[in-house]
Amino acid sequence: xxxxxxxxxxxxxxxxxxxxxxxxxxxxxxxxxxxxxxxxxxxxxxxxxxxxxxxxxxxxxxxxxxxxxxxxxxxxxxxxxxxxxxxxxxxxxxxxxxxxxxxxxxxxxxxxxxxxxxxxxxxxxxxxxxxxxxxxxxxxxxxxxxxxxxxxxx
Amino acid sequence: xxxxxxxxxxxxxxxxxxxxxxxxxxxxxxxxxxxxxxxxxxxxxxxxxxxxxxxxxxxxxxxxxxxxxxxxxxxxxxxxxxxxxxxxxxxxxxxxxxxxxxxxxxxxxxxxxxxxxxxxxxxxxxxxxxxxxxxxxxxxxxxxxxxxxxxxxxxxxxxxxxxxxxxxxxxxxxxxxxxxxxxxxxxxxxxxxxxxxxxxxxxxxxxxxxxxxxxxxxxxxxxxxxxxxxxxxxxxxxxxx
Numbered sequence: 001x002x003x004x005x006x007x008x009x010x011x012x013x014x015x016x017x018x019x020x021x022x023x024x025x026x027x028x029x030x031x032x033x034x035x036x037x038x039x040x041x042x043x044x045x046x047x048x049x050x051x052x053x054x055x056x057x058x059x060x061x062x063x064x065x066x067x068x069x070x071x072x073x074x075x076x077x078x079x080x081x082x083x084x085x086x087x088x089x090x091x092x093x094x095x096x097x098x099x100x101x102x103x104x105x106x107x108x109x110x111x112x113x114x115x116x117x118x119x120x121x122x123x124x125x126x127x128x129x130x131x132x133x134x135x136x137x138x139x140x141x142x143x144x145x146x147x148x149x150x151x152x153x154x
Numbered sequence: 155x156x157x158x159x160x161x162x163x164x165x166x167x168x169x170x171x172x173x174x175x176x177x178x179x180x181x182x183x184x185x186x187x188x189x190x191x192x193x194x195x196x197x198x199x200x201x202x203x204x205x206x207x208x209x210x211x212x213x214x215x216x217x218x219x220x221x222x223x224x225x226x227x228x229x230x231x232x233x234x235x236x237x238x239x240x241x242x243x244x245x246x247x248x249x250x251x252x253x254x255x256x257x258x259x260x261x262x263x264x265x266x267x268x269x270x271x272x273x274x275x276x277x278x279x280x281x282x283x284x285x286x287x288x289x290x291x292x293x294x295x296x297x298x299x300x301x302x303x304x305x306x307x308x309x310x311x312x313x314x315x316x317x318x319x320x321x322x323x324x325x326x327x328x329x330x331x332x333x334x335x336x337x338x339x340x341x342x343x344x345x346x347x348x349x350x351x352x353x354x355x356x357x358x359x360x361x362x363x364x365x366x367x368x369x370x371x372x373x374x375x376x377x378x379x380x381x382x383x384x385x386x387x388x389x390x391x392x393x394x395x
Binding site: 041 | 155156157158159160161162163164165166167168169170171172173174175177178180181182183184185191193194195196197198199200201202203204207208210211212214215216218219222223224278281282283284286288317319320323324327330331334335338346349350377384385386387388389390392393
């Protein structure tokens with residue numbers, strides 16, 4: 001963060017000061033990677049081009065991304081103007097590494113890929129607002145026999 | 155992101171997490187996180203760098219093998235191409251645009267730029283397989299729509315289901331995406347920082363956005379004022395003025 005211009009750095013530090021503190025230490029032991037079924041959960045505001053864009057007012061709604069969605073079908077409607085999008089426009093995998101994950105599954109490094117990935121727009125504050133959505137998704141991910149989740153920001 | 159990881163883990167699902175802002179991750183302590191020293195918007199380092207993306211992905215997944223936590227590990231490499239952006243020449247105007255349209259009419263200026271950038275945008279779409287915009291409306295029409303907000307009677311929204319603020323926001327997002335996709339396709343491999351500098355300092359569209367920001371801040375419509383405050387111009391540009 002030392003490389004960031006001052007207004008962005010100051011903003012992020014101020015947010016760190018206001019971020020919620022937790023007292024518990026949840027910990028679930030993962031299955032071995034070679035047997036792990038992995039789902040991606042992103043806060044980058046991604047969705048298929050045919051889906052509704054994310055609301056202009058940040059909320060905790062999510063979009064479903066079928067695990068076999070081609071990269072060319074995904075787009076981004078995140079409301080923030082404070083991060084780079086040129087990388088995403090050139091190559092989805094810099095934000096949402098579906099092609100890399102497919103390669104790792106094919107090589108047997110991971111067991112398999114979930115039927116569905118999920119996408120939020122991570123602008124809602126405070127982050128504790130996402131608790132109900134996370135509980136809902138956890139139930140769906142278990143039905144999809146997912147062992148572990150890779151969370152990726154933007 | 156860190157909070158989501160905690161909530162999933164409480165529900166019995168193991169998580170690993172790529173973190174772009176170490177300070178946030180340190181405070182919220184998700185079970186497993188890989189901090190990466192990359193710019194916001196690029197959690198896997200660099201576009202079209204599959205070997206590097208894979209390295210980051212594998213490092214994040216390997217955290218699932220940890221015996222106990224919380225684990226906050228640091229990815230040891232900078233993103234490919236990031237060093238050259240620190241060089242002064244990396245921030246020089248990277249894009250070749252022809253002479254500006256005569257006069258100071260923002261619509262004529264922006265439409266002139268769009269015409270010059272169109273062939274490069276076409277190349278970008280052919281390469282990535284997808285259009286940069288979300289609205290499905292032609293970029294010239296979006297430019298005329300956005301410019302109308304500088305006057306007393308803005309055009310009606312191109313989408314009746316969107317509020318004025320949302321329509322203007324989406325129009326501006328699509329315009330900027332068009333410019334950056336086109337500029338990225340030109341020869342020279344301009345970095346993200348150089349492209350941002352170019353858009354905000356060198357283009358008529360960047361100047362239009364700054365004028366729109368001002369117009370929104372002075373609007374009677376609360377949603378438009380919010381747009382002006384937060385959602386048209388990045389903090390680093392608005393703060394520098």
